[in-house]
Amino acid sequence: MVIGAGPAGLTAAYELATRSSITPIVAETLNRVGGISRTEYYNGYRLDLGGHRFFSKSPRVLRWWLNMVPLEAGKDIENFSDKDFVNIPRSDAEMDEKVMLVRKRLSRILYERKLFDYPIRLDTKLLKLIGFGRSIDTLVSFIKSKLAPVKPERNLEDFMINRFGSKLYGMFFKGYTEKVWGIPCKNIGSDWGRQRIKGLSLGKVVTHSISRALHLKQSRIETSLIDTFLYPKFGPGQLWETVSQEIAHLKGQIYTNKSAAVMYHKNGQISAVDIKGPDGTETSRITCDYLISSMPLSELILSLHPPPPKEIADIAKGLVYRDFITVGLLVDKLKVCDTNGSPLKDNWIYIHDTDVKLGRIQFFKNWSPWLVADHSKQWLGLEYFCSEGDNFWNLPDEEIIMIAADELNRIGFIDKNDMQTGCVIRACKAYPAYWGTYDKIDILQEYLNSFDNLYTIGRNGMHRYNNMDHSMLSAMAAVDHIIEKNFDKKDIWNINAENEYQEERS
Numbered sequence: 308m309v310i311g312a313g314p315a316g317l318t319a320a321y322e323l324a325t326r327s328s329i330t331p332i333v334a335e336t337l338n339r340v341g342g343i344s345r346t347e348y349y350n351g352y353r354l355d356l357g358g359h360r361f362f363s364k365s366p367r368v369l370r371w372w373l374n375m376v377p378l379e380a381g382k383d384i385e386n387f388s389d390k391d392f393v394n395i396p397r398s399d400a401e402m403d404e405k406v407m408l409v410r411k412r413l414s415r416i417l418y419e420r421k422l423f424d425y426p427i428r429l430d431t432k433l434l435k436l437i438g439f440g441r442s443i444d445t446l447v448s449f450i451k452s453k454l455a456p457v458k459p460e461r462n463l464e465d466f467m468i469n470r471f472g473s474k475l476y477g478m479f480f481k482g483y484t485e486k487v488w489g490i491p492c493k494n495i496g497s498d499w500g501r502q503r504i505k506g507l508s509l510g511k512v513v514t515h516s517i518s519r520a521l522h523l524k525q526s527r528i529e530t531s532l533i534d535t536f537l538y539p540k541f542g543p544g545q546l547w548e549t550v551s552q553e554i555a556h557l558k559g560q561i562y563t564n565k566s567a568a569v570m571y572h573k574n575g576q577i578s579a580v581d582i583k584g585p586d587g588t589e590t591s592r593i594t595c596d597y598l599i600s601s602m603p604l605s606e607l608i609l610s611l612h613p614p615p616p617k618e619i620a621d622i623a624k625g626l627v628y629r630d631f632i633t634v635g636l637l638v639d640k641l642k643v644c645d646t647n648g649s650p651l652k653d654n655w656i657y658i659h660d661t662d663v664k665l666g667r668i669q670f671f672k673n674w675s676p677w678l679v680a681d682h683s684k685q686w687l688g689l690e691y692f693c694s695e696g697d698n699f700w701n702l703p704d705e706e707i708i709m710i711a712a713d714e715l716n717r718i719g720f721i722d723k724n725d726m727q728t729g730c731v732i733r734a735c736k737a738y739p740a741y742w743g744t745y746d747k748i749d750i751l752q753e754y755l756n757s758f759d760n761l762y763t764i765g766r767n768g769m770h771r772y773n774n775m776d777h778s779m780l781s782a783m784a785a786v787d788h789i790i791e792k793n794f795d796k797k798d799i800w801n802i803n804a805e806n807e808y809q810e811e812r813s
């Protein structure tokens with residue numbers, strides 16, 4: 308039994324179906340597969356929840372993706388080319404549709420209504436944008452942070468200032484990070500910085516600027532600074548929909564609109580799972596040999612029957628999440644263009660200005676033209692970080708769409724009258740947070756490891772701020788363990804920590 312049809316759950320089900328005699332049964336709460344990496348549809352337009360770059364340092368993950376959706380003709384990436392053997396047979400028509408595009412990444416920061424390169428590049432353009440006086444201040448504050456770093460690093464603010472200096476931190480980290488998490492950086496543990504922007508520092512930014520100038524190979528550049536990525540022609544959901552079709556061909560079963568509600572256990576084994584329909588009815592009980600769960604760790608623990616000890620339940624209840632809203636907005640035209648007058652090529656723009664709630668804008672046409680029905684229009688994704696049940700979250704969709712259009716108008720990107728239509732997608736628990744009871748997560752890990760046939764995988768399944776590839780690697784490791792049993796099950800928890808690749812903030 309697999310809970311969740313996101314990247315982790317589907318990877319586990321596919322691996323089981325292809326490599327073992329086990330028939331996976333997948334239960335998914337939503338009406339479609341892909342989890343946070345799904346693609347939604349609106350009036351012939353497609354939208355991601357955030358833009359999803361496919362990028363990994365793991366050849367196993369890359370091979371897996373390109374087996375599902377082959378690389379576009381004539382392209383190659385390190386160690387792979389479009390000629391590489393693909394072992395899923397496909398018709399010519401399918402080969403036209405199932406294409407992994409190689410995209411150039413462009414993302415910038417809007418700060419004080421000006422567009423700054425991202426990742427930040429130390430060049431004359433930056434100095435011109437921030438002005439001579441502020442450039443000197445920035446340099447002085449950087450030197451100060453090196454000569455007298457804050458010790459010990461108590462929180463994310465200390466972590467950032469020690470790497471970039473207080474001025475750069477104030478301009479390019481504080482406002483946006485506080486929008487994402489909804490609390491001051493001072494209240495966020497420095498663990499967050501270590502996990503998400505490991506290895507990135509002003510020194511690395513300088514090296515990157517030089518590397519770019521000298522055209523050095525990508526694999527040697529800090530992962531957060533990578534310039535190209537893969538992207539399925541019809542969005543990330545296309546890949547996960549393909550995976551679920553393959554699982555069905557292999558006789559695996561995927562039930563959408565079905566939530567795992569109660570997990571029964573006896574003598575250290577999960578024996579059965581109750582799944583329920585959307586209105587809480589239509590309960591059926593599925594017995595299982597193994598349970599692989601990618602549902603939120605807190606919810607899994609609180610759904611165990613008999614219930615866990617109080618100490619465990621309290622830690623589970625104390626895990627914190629941040630939620631997320633994407634507004635798909637169709638507009639006639641943008642009011643902004645690049646300095647040379649050409650249309651913006653950005654995949655997304657971070658909004659650091661704090662007079663608007665808007666966190667990021669996605670330009671879906673620049674991810675893939677096939678996401679867009681009418682190419683004369685602009686199809687945008689406006690991203691809002693919020694908490695389930697807060698005032699913004701509870702607003703009616705029409706009001707959220709109007710706020711989004713109004714904010715885009717305010718930052719000068721559109722004329723509000725050019726707004727055509729929009730849609731609102733809410734994503735609960737999009738970001739597992741590293742505070743609350745997170746510091747006691749090892750107690751939860753130990754408790755869950757006591758169930759022989761239970762594997763928790765993926766982003767919320769492990770409460771890790773992970774990307775798709777990490778979710779997949781944890782799923783692959785769970786299946787490796789089920790099939791081979793030749794390593795300690797608790798090592799699955801270390802996959803993220805041991806893996807080199809850390810993506811910058813989502």
Ligand SMILES: Cc1cc2nc3c(=O)[nH]c(=O)nc-3n(C[C@H](O)[C@H](O)[C@H](O)COP(=O)(O)OP(=O)(O)OC[C@H]3O[C@@H](n4cnc5c(N)ncnc54)[C@H](O)[C@@H]3O)c2cc1C
Pocket residue numbers: 310311312313314315316334335336337341342343344356357358359360361362565566567568601602603631737738764765766767768773774775776778813
């Ligand atoms: C804004 C944003 C941008 C991102 N950008 C990128 C990117 O560019 N590249 C990248 O690699 N990653 C990116 N990520 C991360 C990526 O989305 C996740 O790493 C990935 O989707 C995690 O996969 P998962 O299967 O672990 O979890 P999820 O995608 O969360 O899937 C879990 C599934 O379980 C289901 N579920 C939950 N509870 C139950 C239950 N009780 N019963 C049944 N089903 C249940 C959920 O509905 C969901 O479908 C981004 C994330 C966000 C929020």
